[in-house]
Amino acid sequence: VEGVKVDDRGVGYLTDMLVFALLISLASLLLAEATPVDSRTESARYAASFAQSTLSALQHSTADEFGGFEYELDVPCFLAIGGSAKRNLRHKTLEQLVVEDALCNLHIEAGGVEFGLGPTHEMDGGVQEFLRGVLDELIAGRFGYCLSIRTSPVDLDFARVHFESEIKNFDECSRKLCSEKIVATLPVPKEELARRIQRSLGPLPLKLEPDLVVEITLELWSR
Amino acid sequence: MKKRGFMPFSAAGIVIVMMVVAMIGHGTWLRHQSSLATIEDIGSAELLTTAVSVQNDMRAAARYAVYRALWEVSKEADRYEDEATRKSAIECLAAGYFAELIAELPSAYHQHDARIELEIQNPSAPSNILPISDWLGLLGTWPIFDLEEEGEGYVLAKVRLPEGTKVRASYWDNTLVLELPCENFDVFIDSRYFLLQEREDRFINGIPRLDGIGSTWWVAEYAVAWSQALCGMVQLSERRTRAFFELAWARHEYDTFGSADYLETSAKLLGLGNDVTSVLNFGSSAAEITPPISAAEVETMTGYIDDCIGSIDRAESELGGISGYIERAVGYARENLENQEVYSFMLDNVRRELNGAIESVGRARAHTQGVSRGFEDLLGYLRGMMGGNELVQQLYRGLTGSNGAYPVLGQQVSVGVAGIDSKLVALEGSLRTCLRQVVDNSASLETLLTTLGREVDACVREVLATSAPQHRVEIEYPGPKNYVYDPGNEPEPTSREIEVYTVDGSNASLGALRAILVNAKSDFERMQGLAEITDEMRERLNDVDIDDALKQKLLSEADFELKLPSRESMYELLPPPPIDAQPGLSVFHDFCISDVSYKRQDPFGWACEEAPPTVIPLQFIGLNLYWAQWEISLGVDGGVVEEVFDFDNPVLPREHSLPLGIGEQVVTVHKPLAYRCEMPGGRFSFTLVIVMPWREFTIAGPEMMVP
Numbered sequence: 001v002e003g004v005k006v007d008d009r010g011v012g013y014l015t016d017m018l019v020f021a022l023l024i025s026l027a028s029l030l031l032a033e034a035t036p037v038d039s040r041t042e043s044a045r046y047a048a049s050f051a052q053s054t055l056s057a058l059q060h061s062t063a064d065e066f067g068g069f070e071y072e073l074d075v076p077c078f079l080a081i082g083g084s085a086k087r088n089l090r091h092k093t094l095e096q097l098v099v100e101d102a103l104c105n106l107h108i109e110a111g112g113v114e115f116g117l118g119p120t121h122e123m124d125g126g127v128q129e130f131l132r133g134v135l136d137e138l139i140a141g142r143f144g145y146c147l148s149i150r151t152s153p154v155d156l157d158f159a160r161v162h163f164e165s166e167i168k169n170f171d172e173c174s175r176k177l178c179s180e181k182i183v184a185t186l187p188v189p190k191e192e193l194a195r196r197i198q199r200s201l202g203p204l205p206l207k208l209e210p211d212l213v214v215e216i217t218l219e220l221w222s223r
Numbered sequence: 224m225k226k227r228g229f230m231p232f233s234a235a236g237i238v239i240v241m242m243v244v245a246m247i248g249h250g251t252w253l254r255h256q257s258s259l260a261t262i263e264d265i266g267s268a269e270l271l272t273t274a275v276s277v278q279n280d281m282r283a284a285a286r287y288a289v290y291r292a293l294w295e296v297s298k299e300a301d302r303y304e305d306e307a308t309r310k311s312a313i314e315c316l317a318a319g320y321f322a323e324l325i326a327e328l329p330s331a332y333h334q335h336d337a338r339i340e341l342e343i344q345n346p347s348a349p350s351n352i353l354p355i356s357d358w359l360g361l362l363g364t365w366p367i368f369d370l371e372e373e374g375e376g377y378v379l380a381k382v383r384l385p386e387g388t389k390v391r392a393s394y395w396d397n398t399l400v401l402e403l404p405c406e407n408f409d410v411f412i413d414s415r416y417f418l419l420q421e422r423e424d425r426f427i428n429g430i431p432r433l434d435g436i437g438s439t440w441w442v443a444e445y446a447v448a449w450s451q452a453l454c455g456m457v458q459l460s461e462r463r464t465r466a467f468f469e470l471a472w473a474r475h476e477y478d479t480f481g482s483a484d485y486l487e488t489s490a491k492l493l494g495l496g497n498d499v500t501s502v503l504n505f506g507s508s509a510a511e512i513t514p515p516i517s518a519a520e521v522e523t524m525t526g527y528i529d530d531c532i533g534s535i536d537r538a539e540s541e542l543g544g545i546s547g548y549i550e551r552a553v554g555y556a557r558e559n560l561e562n563q564e565v566y567s568f569m570l571d572n573v574r575r576e577l578n579g580a581i582e583s584v585g586r587a588r589a590h591t592q593g594v595s596r597g598f599e600d601l602l603g604y605l606r607g608m609m610g611g612n613e614l615v616q617q618l619y620r621g622l623t624g625s626n627g628a629y630p631v632l633g634q635q636v637s638v639g640v641a642g643i644d645s646k647l648v649a650l651e652g653s654l655r656t657c658l659r660q661v662v663d664n665s666a667s668l669e670t671l672l673t674t675l676g677r678e679v680d681a682c683v684r685e686v687l688a689t690s691a692p693q694h695r696v697e698i699e700y701p702g703p704k705n706y707v708y709d710p711g712n713e714p715e716p717t718s719r720e721i722e723v724y725t726v727d728g729s730n731a732s733l734g735a736l737r738a739i740l741v742n743a744k745s746d747f748e749r750m751q752g753l754a755e756i757t758d759e760m761r762e763r764l765n766d767v768d769i770d771d772a773l774k775q776k777l778l779s780e781a782d783f784e785l786k787l788p789s790r791e792s793m794y795e796l797l798p799p800p801p802i803d804a805q806p807g808l809s810v811f812h813d814f815c816i817s818d819v820s821y822k823r824q825d826p827f828g829w830a831c832e833e834a835p836p837t838v839i840p841l842q843f844i845g846l847n848l849y850w851a852q853w854e855i856s857l858g859v860d861g862g863v864v865e866e867v868f869d870f871d872n873p874v875l876p877r878e879h880s881l882p883l884g885i886g887e888q889v890v891t892v893h894k895p896l897a898y899r900c901e902m903p904g905g906r907f908s909f910t911l912v913i914v915m916p917w918r919e920f921t922i923a924g925p926e927m928m929v930p
Contacts, residue, residue, distance in 0.1 A: 016232040023236025027243040034247040041258045048265040052272045059279045073892060075797065075881075081486070082800035084809075087873045087893045091413035096283060100876050104891045118890035119881065180269060182276035183335055187287035187876065189323050196878070199889050212331045 047143060047177035047220040054138055055182050055218055057094070064090040066134045069097060071126035073119040087123070094134060095216070098149050099184050101127045102163040102214050106151075108200055110159040124165070132167050143177065144170020144221035151186070152211035154197060156204070161197050163214070170221035179219045185212040267399055270338065274392040274403045277332060277339060281390075284324040285317075285382045285410045289368065290875045292316035293378070293416050293896055301900040306420060313416075314368040317380065321366050340391040343384070373411065376418025376806075380410045415869045418806060419898035423867055426479040427900060433471050434857075434907040439769070440464075440471035441909050444855060451920075452913045457851065458923035459911075461819040465928075466492050468816060468857055468907070470503070470769065476810050477773045480867055482801035484812045485776045487790070492777070503774050516614050518758050521751040527601035528744045531636075534593035535737050538643075541587035542683045542733075545650075548580035549676040556668045570661065573668065577658045580679070584651045587686075588644055594736060595640045598633065614846075621845020629696040629723050631845050635739050639724070642731025643686055650682045689734030692722035721842045739843070746841040753848065753914050772802050791866065795894055796879050798868040807871035809895070813864040816857060817904070821925045824852040824910065833924045836913070849915045851922055856908035866899040 063069035069092070073085040089097060104120040131147065139145045146168035153162035186193060194208040292313045296303070303309040329341040367383040384406050393400040432438060444459075444467055451457045469491045476483035555572040605619045623633040630638065657675045661668065722742070724735040769777075791811055798809035823829065825837040828851065836851040873895040880887045913920075 020232030020236040023233065023240045027236075027240045030240075030243050030247055034250050038254050038258055041261050045261045045265055049268060052268050055272060056275065059276060073797070079793065080797055084797040084799055088871065089874060089893065091411070091872070091874065095279070096286075099283070100893070103876055104893075118888070118892070120890065120892055178265075180272065182272060183332060183339075184276065184280050184283065185324075185328060185331055187283060187290075187324070190327050196889070196891070211334070212327060213335050215335070 043222070044177055048180060050139070050143065051178050051180040051218045051220050054135070055180055055216065057138060058098070058134075058216070059093060059095045059182065062091055062093055063097060063130070066094075066130070066137070069126065069130045071120075071123045074122050075119050094131065095182075095184055097127050097130070098165075098216060099186060099214055101165070102149065102151055103186050103188065106161055106163050106197070106200075108159055108161050128165060128167055132169070135167065136169065139220070140169055142223065144168075144174050144223055146170060146219040146221065148217045148219075149214060150217075151214050154208060154210050156201070156206075159201060161201070161210070171223075175222045177220045177222055179217060181215055181217045184214045184216065186214060188212075263399075266394065267401075270392045270394070270399065270401050273336065273339060274390045274401050277328075277341060277390045277392075278403055278405050280328070281325060281341075281405055282408055282410050284328070285321050285366075285368075285380060285408070286412060287876075288319075288321035288324060289313070289317045289370075289378065289380045289410065289412050290414070291320050293412070293414060294875055294877065294894075297416065297419065297896060297898045300420070300423065300898055301902065306424075309420070310370055314370055317368040317370075318366045321368070321382070338392050338395065340393075342387070342389050342391055370416075372417040376415035376421065378412035378414060378416050380412055381407075382410060383407050413874050414872050414896040415806075416896060416898070419808070419867050419869060419896065422480055422806075422808065423865065423898050423900055426475065426865060426867075427902065429475055429479065430902075433468075433475060434909040438471055439474040440467045440907075443467040443470065444909075444911055448911055448913055452851075452915055453920075456921045456923060457913065458926060459821050459853065459855070460926040461928045462926065464819050464855060464857060465816050472812065472814070473773065473777070474769060476812065476865075477770060477802060480801070480808045480810050481803035481806055482799075482808055482810050482870075483773060483776075484799075484810045485773070485802065486799055487812060489777045503769055503777060516608075516612070516618075516750075516754055518751050518754040520608065521747055521754050523604065524601060525744055525747040525751060527597055527604065528740055528747060530600070531594045531597035531740050532737060532744070534590045534597060535733050535740070537593075538587045538590035539687055539733050541583045541590060542686055545580050545583050545587075545679055545683055546676070548576045548583065549672065549679050552576035552580075553669065553672045553676060556672055573661055573672070574658065577654055577661065581651060581654045581658070584647055584654065588647045588651070591640055591643050591647065591733070594636065594740075598636045602633070618844060618846055624845070629721050632739065632743050632843055635724060636736065638728055639731040639736040639739065642728025643733060643736065645728055646682060646686050646731070650679065650686075653678050653682075686732055687734060688732040689738070692724050692738075693730055693735075694723050696721045696723055742843040746844040746846070749839075749841060750844070750846070750848075756912065756914065776802050791864070792880075794866070794868065795877075795897055796881075796892060798870050798873075798895060801870050807869075809868040809870040811864070811866040811868070813862075814904075815860040817860045818858045819927075820856045822854045822856070824854055825850050828852070828922075833922055835921060836915070836919070849913075849919050851913045851920075853911045854908055855911055856906055858906050859904040861904040863902040863904060864899065865902065866897055868897050869895040872896065 068088065068090040070086055070088040070090070073080070073087060075085055079085075089100075092100070101123055104118065105124045107114055135145055135147060146166065148167075149163070149165045151163045153160050188196070190210060190212055193210045193212065197208055197210060198204055292315075295316060296309055296313045300309060303312060325341075325343060329343070332339040332341055365385065369381040369383070371379045371381065373379040386406060388405050390403045390405055391400065392403075433440060435441065444464065447463065448457055448459070469488050473483040473485065473488040552573045555569050555576070558569070602619065602623060605615055605622070608615045609619060622631060624631060653675065657671060660671055722738075724739050791813065794809070794811045798811070801807055801809050821832070823832055823834070827834040827837040836849040839848040839850055840846075841848065873893045875894050875896060876891055877894045878889055879892050879894065880889050882888075
């Protein structure tokens with residue numbers, strides 16, 4: 001442009017301003033991304049604490065506090081008079097129910113077939129149903145959950161003796177937040193347990209070394 | 224002027240960016256630290272949860288140890304001397320079983336989670352259950368269990384572990400170590416051991432009373448026997464006695480436990496071939512028995528006799544004073560015969576004494592007539608009661624009717640009163656004659672009065688005489704000489720002598736009249752004693768009836784027959800529901816009645832079971848009582864089992880053998896705590912007495928079961 005002479009310094013100023021604006025934008029972006037708190041850690045902490053409280057409730061709360069628990073022995077109806085087959089376990093803690101369920105209903109699997117169901121097999125389903133109700137009441141409003149109860153299996157060549165039970169209520173696509181575990185033991189001495197298993201399986205050439213521990217694991221999942 | 228800035232904008236921007244990067248770096252480092260702390264928090268909380276779960280597991284182990292000890296001791300409760308010994312045995316056994324359980328825990332935990340350690344002092348605990356005596360030696364060094372009663376008979380176990388027992392949980396790197404002491408804790412046992420013990424003791428202590436007055440067995444036998452007597456024939460039955468005893472046992476169970484072994488009882492009632500309904504409704508037989516006359520009514524009758532005797536007393540008292548009048552009159556006459564001045568005063572005194580004597584005789588006559596009136600009142604009372612009451616009618620006839628052999632009480636009283644009255648009239652006449660002669664002054668006063676005195680004495684002696692019976696009449700009674708139970712001497716029917724005091728008026732006296740009435744009173748008193756027994760029996764028959772709940776249960780289960788190889792074992796698994804919801808106990812019993820015997824105890828029955836009832840003659844009131852008495856005795860074989868289950872709390876995980884095809888399946892099931900006592904057998908007996916005061920009945924020999 002004739003008569004107007006562009007000053008070199010003006011171009012320099014403009015470039016300087018542009019670079020400055022770019023750097024400020026970058027700094028703002030970095031600041032925006034940075035948060036002082038890790039939300040995943042926080043939610044994991046909350047979930048873990050929640051799971052521990054729930055497990056503590058299982059250990060100390062009685063069935064009575066959740067409406068009571070009872071089941072019926074599966075015996076021929078001509079033997080059961082009135083309510084004689086009913087078993088009301090209202091004073092037991094939830095953990096006791098789980099452990100006694102495991103003791104009464106040890107599964108024996110042989111050749112893919114489960115056998116040896118005793119008259120207490122209704123207890124198994126009953127305890128699961130009862131615990132589902134309890135966990136729904138305690139947890140389901142905030143988290144998904146999966147409570148698994150298992151004993152170490154006694155593996156033999158031809159059979160497997162174990163107890164496993166799982167109660168879950170969560171979406172498959174949700175995220176696992178925590179997993180907490182407590183241990184309990186079956187209320188019989190090891191030798192006695194081995195004797196019981198042997199009696200169910202018949203004479204065995206080897207000496208059984210069953211594990212008394214029942215693991216109770218509670219996983220919490222995001223909603 | 225050439226102007227320049229402090230620094231270029233781009234340089235300032237670079238500085239700002241660098242500062243922001245530094246800030247973010249610091250923030251990230253802080254967040255990382257915070258995350259580490261969070262993880263540590265979670266980890267320590269998890270460690271604590273694990274440690275608490277182990278602590279909790281030890282409580283559970285204590286609970287199961289007590290379960291097992293309770294079961295084993297309660298199943299043989301009779302082996303222990305008393306409550307304290309039983310409790311000690313449970314505590315020792317529980318300590319042993321607990322030791323056995325926790326001995327395996329440290330390794331089991333460690334195997335699963337190396338972070339957990341269970342430190343128990345005295346690790347050389349025996350792995351096998353030791354005899355109680357050996358455990359006593361371990362007290363103080365090994366677990367101590369102390370059982371206490373919690374409300375409603377539940378158990379609270381106070382567990383004391385050796386000092387230093389603790390659960391230790393640590394991080395993998397030992398940066399955090401948690402130690403939870405585990406020395407003293409209480410465990411609630413949801414079985415009502417103390418309730419079972421208390422009720423079982425109460426039941427056993429009450430067994431001796433099964434044959435006592437008022438027990439169901441006693442009442443039922445009485446009700447049926449008395450109603451049979453009313454119908455004319457009594458026959459005892461072994462079948463019935465066995466059924467009633469079973470019923471009494473069930474009733475005792477129901478009263479104690481709120482339930483009974485109703486399945487067994489109804490099966491036995493059926494097995495005895497009885498109509499269960501009629502056995503249970505023995506109470507309706509009791510309702511039919513109306514005591515013919517009550518003890519209170521007999522007492523009123525005795526009261527009338529007492530009035531008569533009172534009149535005699537008063538008449539005797541009056542007559543006893545007459546001689547005094549005469550003696551005083553003679554005295555006046557002697558003192559004043561010489562003194563003419565006071566003669567007229569003396570005559571007044573003599574006249575006054577004679578008038579007094581005449582009045583006294585008049586009162587004695589009135590009192591004697593009072594005997595008649597009293598007796599008439601008694602008869603009037605009986606007439607008022609008669610109605611349809613056969614006994615009162617017979618009693619009335621006995622007192623007033625005619626008896627060909629000897630005069631009845633009414634006749635003796637009326638003849639006696641008339642005879643005495645005529646004697647007193649004669650005496651009164653003599654006194655009046657004498658009085659007239661005194662006024663006329665027609666004879667020597669002293670002689671006159673002295674003669675009168677002799678006459679009066681003779682007459683009063685005659686009237687007051689306590690005469691011996693005028694004669695005795697032999698009456699043939701089909702009864703023994705005495706009624707004292709003496710099985711060694713068989714009674715022979717014999718005659719009885721009836722004492723007759725007043726046959727005609729000539730030998731009537733107040734003494735004889737008194738003797739008659741006293742004898743009649745003793746008959747009434749005898750009758751009153753029997754009426755009191757009847758009253759009491761009636762009262763107890765009304766009081767005792769089989770409770771409706773038990774009755775309904777026995778009737779409803781009458782068609783249920785449980786045929787099992789071991790009833791007791793099945794009850795352990797499936798105890799029948801209790802009849803009453805509270806206290807919620809189920810009952811099992813097992814006993815066998817070995818024999819039943821009946822022994823007649825009234826004299827007629829000594830010789831022959833089918834002999835008619837013994838007659839007790841009450842001759843003075845003209846009545847016979849018919850009396851039959853048996854000792855009913857029943858033997859129960861040894862090994863009587865009484866077991867009670869805590870039906871409301873089937874909480875003990877126990878093994879149980881279930882029949883499976885030709886073999887058996889051993890399963891673990893929840894069972895209620897059972898409290899079992901085995902007792903020696905024994906004999907139960909009581910005395911059945913039937914006294915029918917107005918009606919004779921026959922007795923058939925007892926109906927015994929064919930072995």
